[in-house]
Amino acid sequence: MSSAPTFLYGTAWKEDRTAALTELALRTGFRAIDTANQRRHYFESGVGEGLAVAYRAGIVTRAHLFLQTKFTYPRGQDHRLPYDPAARPAVQVAQSLASSLEHLGTDYVDSFVLHGPSSAYDWTDGDSEVWEAMRKERDAGRTHLLGVSNVSLQQLEQMESASSELTAFVQNRCFARLGWDREVRSYCNERKITYQGFSLLTANPKVLQHPPLIALATQMNATPAQIVFSFARAVGMLPLTGTTNADHMKQDLASLDLELPPELVRAIEHMAG
Numbered sequence: 001m002s003s004a005p006t007f008l009y010g011t012a013w014k015e016d017r018t019a020a021l022t023e024l025a026l027r028t029g030f031r032a033i034d035t036a037n038q039r040r041h042y043f044e045s046g047v048g049e050g051l052a053v054a055y056r057a058g059i060v061t062r063a064h065l066f067l068q069t070k071f072t073y074p075r076g077q078d079h080r081l082p083y084d085p086a087a088r089p090a091v092q093v094a095q096s097l098a099s100s101l102e103h104l105g106t107d108y109v110d111s112f113v114l115h116g117p118s119s120a121y122d123w124t125d126g127d128s129e130v131w132e133a134m135r136k137e138r139d140a141g142r143t144h145l146l147g148v149s150n151v152s153l154q155q156l157e158q159m160e161s162a163s164s165e166l167t168a169f170v171q172n173r174c175f176a177r178l179g180w181d182r183e184v185r186s187y188c189n190e191r192k193i194t195y196q197g198f199s200l201l202t203a204n205p206k207v208l209q210h211p212p213l214i215a216l217a218t219q220m221n222a223t224p225a226q227i228v229f230s231f232a233r234a235v236g237m238l239p240l241t242g243t244t245n246a247d248h249m250k251q252d253l254a255s256l257d258l259e260l261p262p263e264l265v266r267a268i269e270h271m272a273g
């Protein structure tokens, strides 16, 4: 894609609405799509169908899109695996990405993300082997950038010690009560890693119901959800939304134009943790 993405449209949990919602998101103005080759939660070939319709309708071209997919270990999958379960993880990485490219009707993705390390606590040798395989895919041109998801600060530090190459993206669930993932975000900021935040609304219902935030939203002629997305951008995050609602799609994109005063950004950052 020609410029860095500003908002990711997430395609999880949409099942047979995936194609239509992907197309609607593109029609509404999203230019970055997040998916995964994990049939349990994503219908990646449905994303590909939505893209194809959008290309045919002249809404967007491949060159102006940012497409991101993920490699998911077997324990995060159901029986619908996109690779040979008996193959080595490094081979599974290549098979998974080849299948994603087929689903998405493209010969490269913009970003290829490890959906989560193999252990909840550590970055293991197995993860390093997978990361090495992902780097090979990147070197072969099948992805432009690499990312990791669902990682702790400790895992990122272990990953940094184990690999000569840092990730370009971290994609994490962002809880306000953890200072909006403050530790991981500051690790990312220091290393110019782009932090992608998901569940910004669903993980933080108390923030959305916080009376001062609601008052502020009213004052700015915005919705509480827009304030949260605007805040996310102001602190350097690349936010995700997976809304299924046409008005919310417009509102989420419009939140990029809201300017929050710096003292307000600081107040929201320290609101819950």
Ligand SMILES: NC(=O)c1ccc[n+]([C@@H]2O[C@H](COP(=O)([O-])OP(=O)(O)OC[C@H]3O[C@@H](n4cnc5c(N)ncnc54)[C@H](OP(=O)(O)O)[C@@H]3O)[C@@H](O)[C@H]2O)c1
Binding pocket: 009, 010, 011, 012, 013, 034, 035, 115, 149, 150, 171, 198, 199, 200, 201, 202, 223, 225, 226, 240, 241, 242, 243, 244, 245, 248, 249, 251, 252
């Ligand atoms: N890496 C991972 O492990 C991982 C895990 C989870 C998600 N993700 C990615 O992140 C994407 C987003 O997931 P998410 O967890 O952030 O949740 P989500 O699926 O986007 O759900 C957001 C919720 O907020 C509502 N919403 C959205 N915009 C709104 C607005 N402007 N005003 C009011 N309500 C609004 C939506 O309702 P409506 O549909 O009615 O708008 C929906 O109920 C996923 O699709 C996926 O791509 C990644």
